Every structure is written in C-alpha cells, then in structure tokens.
Amino acid sequence: MAKKKDTNYISIKESRAILKNNMRQMRYYEKRKRRKLPESEYTSVMRDENNIIELDGLETCFFTDNGTVMSVNGVSFDIPKNKIVGVVGESGCGKSVTSFSIMQLVQAPQGQVTGGQIRFNADELGYDEEGRKRAYDIAKMPTEEMYKIRGKDITMIFQEPMTSLNPVFTIGFQLDEVSFLHTPGISKEDAKKKSLEMLDKVGISIPERVYKSYPHELSGGMRQRVMIAMALAGNPKLIIADEPTTALDVTIQAQILELLKELQKEQGCSIMLITHDLGVIAEMADEVVVMYAGRVIEKGTAQDIFHRPLHPYTIGLQKSKPLITSSSQEPLYSIPGQVPNPINLPDRCYFWNRCPQCGPKCMNRYPSETKISDTHYVSCYLHEEGGESKCQSKKSKSSSKKKN
Amino acid sequence: MPKQKKQEQQQEEKLNEASPVEEIQTAEIVNEEVPAEVVNEENAAESEYILEVENLNKIFPITKNIFGKPTSVLKAVNNVSFKVKRGTTIGVVGESGCGKTTLGRTILRLYDADGGKIIFNGNDITKLKRKEMRKYRTDIQLIFQDPYSSLPPRMTVGGIIGEAVKVHKIVPKAEHSEYVRSIMDKCGLRPQFYDRYPHEFSGGQRQRICIARALAVKPKLIVCDEPVSALDVSIQAQIINLLKELQETMGLTYVFISHDLSVVKYITDQILVMYLGNVMELAETDEIFDNPLHPYTQALFSAVPVPDPDVKMKRVMLEGDIPSPVNPPKGCKFHTRCSKCMSACKFKEPKYLEVKPNHFVACHLYDEEVMNNLEECDREWERILKEEEEKRAIENEKRKFPFFGKKKN
Ligand SMILES: Nc1ncnc2c1ncn2[C@@H]1O[C@H](COP(=O)(O)OP(=O)(O)OP(=O)(O)O)[C@@H](O)[C@H]1O
Ligand SMILES: Nc1ncnc2c1ncn2[C@@H]1O[C@H](COP(=O)(O)OP(=O)(O)O)[C@@H](O)[C@H]1O
Ligand code: SF4
Ligand code: SF4
Ligand SMILES: [Mg+2]
Ligand SMILES: [Mg+2]
Numbered sequence: 076m077a078k079k080k081d082t083n084y085i086s087i088k089e090s091r092a093i094l095k096n097n098m099r100q101m102r103y104y105e106k107r108k109r110r111k112l113p114e115s116e117y118t119s120v121m122r123d124e125n126n127i128i129e130l131d132g133l134e135t136c137f138f139t140d141n142g143t144v145m146s147v148n149g150v151s152f153d154i155p156k157n158k159i160v161g162v163v164g165e166s167g168c169g170k171s172v173t174s175f176s177i178m179q180l181v182q183a184p185q186g187q188v189t190g191g192q193i194r195f196n197a198d199e200l201g202y203d204e205e206g207r208k209r210a211y212d213i214a215k216m217p218t219e220e221m222y223k224i225r226g227k228d229i230t231m232i233f234q235e236p237m238t239s240l241n242p243v244f245t246i247g248f249q250l251d252e253v254s255f256l257h258t259p260g261i262s263k264e265d266a267k268k269k270s271l272e273m274l275d276k277v278g279i280s281i282p283e284r285v286y287k288s289y290p291h292e293l294s295g296g297m298r299q300r301v302m303i304a305m306a307l308a309g310n311p312k313l314i315i316a317d318e319p320t321t322a323l324d325v326t327i328q329a330q331i332l333e334l335l336k337e338l339q340k341e342q343g344c345s346i347m348l349i350t351h352d353l354g355v356i357a358e359m360a361d362e363v364v365v366m367y368a369g370r371v372i373e374k375g376t377a378q379d380i381f382h383r384p385l386h387p388y389t390i391g392l393q394k395s396k397p398l399i400t401s402s403s404q405e406p407l408y409s410i411p412g413q414v415p416n417p418i419n420l421p422d423r424c425y426f427w428n429r430c431p432q433c434g435p436k437c438m439n440r441y442p443s444e445t446k447i448s449d450t451h452y453v454s455c456y457l458h459e460e461g462g463e464s465k466c467q468s469k470k471s472k473s474s475s476k477k478k479n
Numbered sequence: 480m481p482k483q484k485k486q487e488q489q490q491e492e493k494l495n496e497a498s499p500v501e502e503i504q505t506a507e508i509v510n511e512e513v514p515a516e517v518v519n520e521e522n523a524a525e526s527e528y529i530l531e532v533e534n535l536n537k538i539f540p541i542t543k544n545i546f547g548k549p550t551s552v553l554k555a556v557n558n559v560s561f562k563v564k565r566g567t568t569i570g571v572v573g574e575s576g577c578g579k580t581t582l583g584r585t586i587l588r589l590y591d592a593d594g595g596k597i598i599f600n601g602n603d604i605t606k607l608k609r610k611e612m613r614k615y616r617t618d619i620q621l622i623f624q625d626p627y628s629s630l631p632p633r634m635t636v637g638g639i640i641g642e643a644v645k646v647h648k649i650v651p652k653a654e655h656s657e658y659v660r661s662i663m664d665k666c667g668l669r670p671q672f673y674d675r676y677p678h679e680f681s682g683g684q685r686q687r688i689c690i691a692r693a694l695a696v697k698p699k700l701i702v703c704d705e706p707v708s709a710l711d712v713s714i715q716a717q718i719i720n721l722l723k724e725l726q727e728t729m730g731l732t733y734v735f736i737s738h739d740l741s742v743v744k745y746i747t748d749q750i751l752v753m754y755l756g757n758v759m760e761l762a763e764t765d766e767i768f769d770n771p772l773h774p775y776t777q778a779l780f781s782a783v784p785v786p787d788p789d790v791k792m793k794r795v796m797l798e799g800d801i802p803s804p805v806n807p808p809k810g811c812k813f814h815t816r817c818s819k820c821m822s823a824c825k826f827k828e829p830k831y832l833e834v835k836p837n838h839f840v841a842c843h844l845y846d847e848e849v850m851n852n853l854e855e856c857d858r859e860w861e862r863i864l865k866e867e868e869e870k871r872a873i874e875n876e877k878r879k880f881p882f883f884g885k886k887k888n
Contacts, residue, residue, distance in 0.1 A: 165711035165712060165713060165714075166711055280799070294800045294801075295575075296800055297800065324574040324575050324738060324801075325574075325738065325740065325779065325782040325783055326574060326778060326779060326782045326797045327574075327800065328782065328784075329782040329784075329794060329796060329797075330796065330797070332784075333794075333796070351711065351712060352784065353712075353786035354783065354784030354785055354786045355784050356786070357784065357785065357786045357787055357788045357790075358784045358785075358788075360788075377788040378788060378789075381786065381787055381788050382788075382789075391713065392712055392713065393786060395712050395713050395715070395716035396712055396715075396716070396741065396786065397719075397741045397742055397744065397745035397746075398741060398785070398786070399740055399741040399744055399768075399780070399783050399785065400785060400790070402744070402765060402768070404745075406720050406723065406724075407716040407719055407720055407745070408716065409713060409716035409717040409720055410713035410716070411717075413681050413683060413711075413713075413714065414711070
C-alpha cells in the first residue's frame, strides 16, 4: 500500500472509492450553497473592525480523480483597511485558490470551500449587541447573496486580462455594462461619461479611442489598465490583484504598479496583491503573507519578512533570486526539489524534504504558528519554544555540508 | 524489432511537427550525404570570437500584393552587430516584441537573414545552404522558453536526448546509451528517468531535459531563449547554476535572451539592449550596470523592482507603450518615450558609436557631431515640420475641392 502511494499509482479499487467519495462530497457542498439561509447563518463578527477581510482557518479542496487536493489548508490572515497585503509563494502554493475562495469563484463542483471563515467587513451590517462589528461569512454565504458583494465591494484583476475581457465587445460596451450593474437605472450617456472618466483615471491618454476599440487591439499594458478601470468602477473596498503584472514588461509593470498604488491611496481601498516576485512585494506591500503547499508559513510586515525572515523557505526564496543591486558571482542558493502536490500530505512540516535545517521533530506533526512579535508569525520548529535545540544540531551539520 | 518500429514511428511523428528545428532535421535525415568541405576550416582555430554578427537584418513581410511582393514590412532585426568571445555569455534584453527571439533564430539560421553577416568560428554561415549548414547544426543549439511544449510527448527522455546523437553520429552506436546517461547525469537527471515520458516531469526537470538534449550533440554555442522565465524562483536558481556550471566545465558560449534583468546581470559578461529591432546599447555587464548611457537602458534598469522595502529606486518612468514595429517612429526609434528627446532625435537616426572601449551606444547625446550643432538641427527640424504642414494643407485643399487642380488650368 505504502509503496503504491509513493509512486503515485492508484489501484482500481482505490480509484473507485475516491470517485464515490468525491460524488458524495460535491453533492453535499453544492446543495449547501443553493439552500436559502437566514442571515444569521452566514454572518459573524469581526475580530478587529479595522480589517476589511479576516481569513480564519480557510480550507478549500479540489475533489480530483487522484484524491482530495488540499489547495488551501487552514489559511488565516487579515487584510486591514487601506493596506496592501502581498501574498507570495511559488506556483501551486494556493495563492490563486485563496483569492478565488474570497470571491466564491472556485471552480465548482470539484472545488469547494470546506471549512473555516472568510469574514467580510460590510458597512451595512452594523454592530451587534456587544458592540462588535458584524460581518458576512463568505465561506457560508449562499451564491444568491454573494452577487451583492462580488464585483462591487470586492473586485479582481487577473494576470492575463485577455481571459477576462470579452473579445467580441468593445471596451466601451464592457465598461458601460459595469456601470449599469452597479448603478441600476443609469442612463446610457451617463454610463459612457463615467467609463471615459475611468479610462482617463487609469492613465489612458485617448479614452475615446480606447472606448471604441476591441480588446485585441490594445497592448497588454493597456488591457491591464482597462481591467483596473473596471475593477475600480464600483468603488470597491478590496481589490484582489492576482499576478497583475506577470505578463507585462518591466517598464509597463512599473507603470501599472505605480498606478495601483496611487489609486489605492486615492480611493482608500485595500489590495490583496498576489505575486511570485519578491521585488514587486517589497515595492508595494505593507504586509506580507508567505504561502507554501496550501498553508501560510510566515506572515508579517514587509520589514519583518525582508529584514528578519525566519522560515527556511522564506529565506531560501530570497536567496535564490540574484540581486540587481549586487554583482556577486557566487553560485545561487537553490532550494532543492519542488513544491509538493497537496494530496494526502502526511502530518509533518510540508517543507521537510527541501529544508536544510529539518530535524527529527519536524517529522512528527505540522508545526503550529508561533508569535514572534505583534505582527510577525511563523510556523517552524526552529522558532517554537523548546524546538530550537533539537533542530539546531542538525542545522550546523547540514549548513556545513552546503558550503562544501 | 517492434521496438525499432516504434522508434521509427516516433521519429516520423516528430518530423511531422511544425517547428522549424524539426523541419531542418528532416532535411538532414533525408540528405544523409554530407558534401565535401564547403568552407575552409583554417581560420576556425585562429578566431578569438566564436560568433560575430555584423549589421544583421531580418525583415518580415506584413502585407503582399498579388504578385507576392511585400508592400509593407516589419523590420524585426535592424543592423545588429556584436561579437562574442569563446566561453562567455552575451545577454540580449529588451521589451516584448523588440526582436530578441528573431535575432536568436536568425543566428541559428532558422530564419534566413535579409542582410548582414553571421560569422561562426571564423566562417561566414549567413548564406550557407541547408546541406552545408549541416556541419554547423550540432555546433549551435537552442533552448526554448517553454519547457512544456518543446518536448515531443510520445518519446522517452532517453529517446529525446539521444535522437540527435544518433542522427549526427556523435558517439559510436555501442556507447550510445551510456553517453546519453552521462549527459543526463551532468544535467542533474537521474539515470532511471531514461525510459520515462516528459509529462511525468515538472517544469524544472523538463528544462533540464531540454538542456541535456542541446548538450548531447557537443555544441559550442547555445542560444537560450528565456530559459528560466517559465520557472519558479527556486527552480530558476537550479537551472541558472546548472547553466553556469556547464559553461565552466565544457567551455560553452551562450547567447542568453531574457527580460529578467537580475538574472541577466548575474549570468552574462556583456549585454545587448534592443528596442524595436535596433541595438540601443552594448557593453560589458559591469560597465553597463554601473554606467548605463542610453536613456532607454537607464529606464529599463531602474524599472526592476528591488526585493527590499527600504530601497526606493529613483525611477526613470517611461510614458506609454512600445510603438508598433510595423510603423516605427522616424529618427531615433525611442524618441516617443525618451525624456531627453531633442529635435534632432525626431528626424535623424542616431549613429551606433563606440563611446568608450567596448561600450557602444546609439544616441545623439553621445554624438559630438550632433551635440555641437544643436541649433542647426533645430532649424532643420522646423524646416521639415513646415514642409509637412504645407503638404498636409495642399492635401486637405485637394480633398475639399477634388477638381482644384483642373479648375485652375
Ligand atoms: N514569423 C513572423 N512573421 C511576422 N512577424 C514576426 C514573426 N516573428 C516575429 N515577428 C515580429 O517581429 C517582432 C520581434 O519579435 P520577437 O519574437 O523576436 O520578439 P521578442 O523580443 O522575442 O519578444 P518576447 O519578449 O515577447 O519574446 C515582433 O513585432 C513580432 O510580432
Ligand atoms: N481546478 C482545479 N482542479 C484541481 N486542482 C486544482 C485546480 N485548481 C487548482 N488546483 C490545485 O490547487 C493548488 C493551488 O493552486 P493555485 O492556487 O492556482 O496556485 P498558485 O499559488 O500558483 O496560484 C495546486 O496544487 C493546484 O494543482
Ligand atoms: S519545521 Fe523543520 S522542516 Fe519545517 S521548515 Fe522548520 S526546520 Fe525546516
Ligand atoms: S537619440 Fe534622442 S530620443 Fe533617442 S535616446 Fe538619445 S536622446 Fe533619447
Ligand atoms: Mg496563480
Ligand atoms: Mg521571444
């Protein structure tokens, strides 16, 4: 049995069992989403009313033929109001799935939010009897109710704007559509005026021309600007930007990042910025969340993460990118191996087989989150009380080996 | 016997693929006979440079008239010149669509050059026919950006790496499998991967397979077209280290195309900055980073985000997008976005000058001839503007009164 799992082969019997389980689970969650719930079922209270979003133990699974992929596995972090929170990690770490969960856009029926809370601080809810700020819990919210929030209070910018712009309609038509959606009853002229205004705001020099063009006639940078215009149209409280500049050139990336930063200040919204580029994060983010194999392994302010990184993965990521500011010719540090696919990961630190400081304790169970300071949290035995000494011995051994 | 048949089939499948590399290999397999010495080999040993490119041009026709003659063209590579020393790396950087890939493919002779010379190892290979190119086919290899689509899905790893070895008879038949395994070992692939198929591997491992395939034919020069752009940071570091190590142990020369400037800085010895098909600046890596002269280079370098929240780069922000290469600006191609643009830049193409030893720039700011005669240029520009205005006025007039000319007569 154990051998079979190692080589990633699944017997017919196992496969059938997986299929059956998947069907049952998917049916259960789909049903739950369609149910009419009283509001009390999907509201909760914020821990801190200065946050716009609080993720609390979020779990999102994909029920695939190979088993259940735990793409997001107990992710908790806050997005404060008026702040930019950066989420980093290599591909497959669950960054996108986290953001899709917040938008309730996880690919259904195989993808489902199966646990945890996504508390969204909605103004219209007010306070409860004890004076705590009430919030929607997006994880339990029926699809019907979600339409109120999605695209209005929370909007999203994707990596490849071509996939989210409709190629057969003009930019103008699609922008107007957004206005119609947010302000029902708005006249055609007003919508157009607003669209042109938005295009001007995102730095498009001839809005009239772009208004009449089709998406394929624009460059990547322009399309991304149009996407930002659309995302801003409803005065959102949170913009989720999933790798907004990955497909762009550095010069255009600099323009887009500058624009995002400016607009964020001007509109007073929050941004959840997902990227794998630490440079972009350092430039933009106030707070940083580092993800690995569906879990948050370290989070803190940008200062914490870049000047006092603690988790071996965070440190490794930073060391493996050559710096444009240094002219060292030393071989780059490289993390061996690759990100594991989060199916049936055993209960131990998920980074153990790539970690230069892995100790015996790391194999027992997943390390819990340790508080280093008010803002800085890390999940690693090296920084857990009592765990240090054990890991240290192995650390010196392996680090000396690395140098050779 | 069945095994052989399968291999034949696979080979056929591979040949059917549209990529030009494969196309050329088809030709090679058909023309098994190699013609006798076409080029003299004598200067090979003497030349200090393994690759010299002189005024290279590549033009793509955009529209054609009914006779098949191009009516409008796109200059993808325009008068590019550089030299690469043996065992060093040249980086080619620039924004998307500036002609980096086209340059790489022209050097490989996957495209025919429309002017200029490519001198490989002392021999002019610009005009060689396919048959004659065969001799150099193994010397120059290519690594693609996308490790997912560049490997044939129905061939085993051993087959992929070994195919060209067989075709070009790099090693005797008896040593074939052992040789392939040794190459795999060099590239950090376990020997037991020999019989596996590409889809079983991650992006990083696939890129290793691509590198092994290129290395197996004992090349002298490898054109790497964005070899790490599709990979994760930690995998990037593995591949970059591998490329560097192989260069040291095997004396390889790389043409390294990338838009990631920090990687380029790390791996290259000299850097070629391109914009809309033209070379803007060429210098040794340390020199160009310490002392970027061209306004475009300055803007490009300053746009790279630095992973340190306390470092705030002084940005030279570029306005707008890269113009369309079909209809590039007159004069200096960069003048529409340049903050230092002068009147001379708008009509006069800057010369490509060596302003310091081994530091070439194409910008009027460093051309004394222009800088000493700025007023003259201003006057000239005004004259051009006036002329154009007059022309436009006449045309407008004509449009208003289509019989204008006739009436006057
Ligand atoms: N086969 C072709 N036919 C016509 N035009 C082409 C062809 N190949 C490339 N071009 C054009 O030539 C120009 C240079 O393209 P090239 O692919 O060399 O750019 P690049 O610098 O490699 O860009 P990227 O960074 O996006 O890979 C582009 O404008 C492109 O549209
Ligand atoms: N539609 C899907 N079906 C099955 N698995 C998926 C699907 N989408 C994502 N996953 C898995 O979820 C994990 C996290 O993916 P994702 O959030 O897209 O990563 P990233 O951090 O690169 O954005 C990956 O292991 C991926 O394989
Ligand atoms: S818990 Fe152990 S294996 Fe995991 S990152 Fe920390 S030291 Fe490494
Ligand atoms: S020639 Fe003129 S426009 Fe071109 S880069 Fe130099 S200063 Fe700028
Ligand atoms: Mg993603
Ligand atoms: Mg290219």
